[in-house]
Amino acid sequence: MEHVTERITLARLPSGVEIATTVHTYDGTEDGPTVYVQAAQHGREVNGTETLRRVHDRLLDSDLSGRIVAVPVADPLTFDRVSYTTPEQLDSVNPNMNRVWPGDPEGTLHERMAARLWEYAREADAIVDLHTGSPDMLTHVVFMEGHEGSRNLAEAFGSDLLLSEEAGDDADDEWAARDFGGKLRVAANEEAIPTITPELAHSKQIVEDAVETGVVGTLNVFRHLGLLDESVEANGDPTLARNHLGRVTADDSGLFRADPDHAVGDEVEAGEYLGTLYDATTFEPLQEARADRDGILYSLAQEATVTAGDTLLNVAWRRE
Ligand SMILES: [Zn+2]
Known part of the structure; x- marks a missing residue:
């Protein structure tokens, strides 16, 4: 297994300061699928970042087949502000990064940032976009209704609730009104890339149970796809449910x-x-x-x- 890190520029601020982040690539000695995993596109959702740190430790001494590309801090702007969206002066049109995928290299700040990360994500055979809900929310995994590959990923990941969500014309009016078409999960599904959005519990705090669910779940995705020659581990007691928003x-x-x-x-x-x-x-x-x-x-x-x-x-x- 070979691990390299790359510092990439996502966009630049008015002063010329570059918004940069680190991309980890883990290349297996054997061939296999590519998985793209990111965390903290909503910067206060830090349990995904901590999940990737622990997954990193596990991967360093693993026999990997295939490639894993991991971005622990997808949106440094919201990460630094411990926020969900950016302030108006940074991107008044698209303050929420998870409404602009697949992005636009000539668009607004968030569109440019997403477009740069999309160059990695679009090459993947599967995508895990780690988020956290609020302290009010049960840890769960969201996948697109009717997308078999994504449902399989969700089942492999585990957690106490697997939530399918309709998209596009199948969805409630609220779906379009809230710009949900710009979520990474939706953009990736349109390219037929199986994708899940785990919502680990809490934001701002590192919550052990939530992080452990994230670590086992993420490794389970690698196991399910054959990147790790291990069987999928039990992770919570999953109930399958449907979210109509x-x-x-x-x-x-x-x-x-x-x-x-x-x-x-x-x-x-x-x-x-x-x-x-x-x-x-x-x-x-x-x-x-x-x-x-x-x-x-x-x-x-x-x-x-x-x-x-x-x-x-x-x-x-x-x-x-
Ligand atoms: Zn989020």
Whole structure:
């Protein structure tokens, strides 16, 4: 196995400062598929970066067949700001890097950055785009509904929830309204590259359980594709569910008290009580949040100060 690192320029800032990142390439002694793995295109989602550090240690003394290309910090701009998106002056058109794939070398800052990384990603036979949800979210893996290769990757990765998501014309109107067509997963699926988006728990903190799920899952993808001559390891207790982007949002602004008797991962029924939003000054209840369908509660807001329209909870449909 041969490991090399390359420092590449993704774009440049107005002052001429280059936005650079490091690309790791692990070349096996035997031939095999190429996998592209990246983390932290939303810079505060650091558990993916820590996952890649541990995977790196494992790969250094492995017998690898094929090639792994890994980018621990896909978006240095948001990484430095510990943020999800960039400030307006850096890219007012596309502040979210995961809405611009496959990018454009002559486009806005984020489009240029994505285009540079896409040169690596598009060569791959499979892609793992490591993200983290919020502390309110169950660790899960997202793949595109109807894309068999991506579903196989998700099953190999593991975690407690495998969530399929429809895309394009099949998806709810909300999908287009939120520019989800520019996600790396969607751009890659359009090129028939199997791709998954693991959402490890938490942002900003290194959370051991989430990172371990990420490490076992990422190695499982390599095992599943034959890059590592090992069998896929059990990783969580995966339930297969379908996300129709349905979510329960705040009708008004106030404080949200999540029902303490519920936690993410719970099986819930449509109409089940999950928390109360109230006026922080008068204590008047504004909204009782209830499950919008039978299924698995995979996010429940714990950050109590909410603004009208914020997501309070998400329930995914269980499927066979
Ligand atoms: Zn993310």
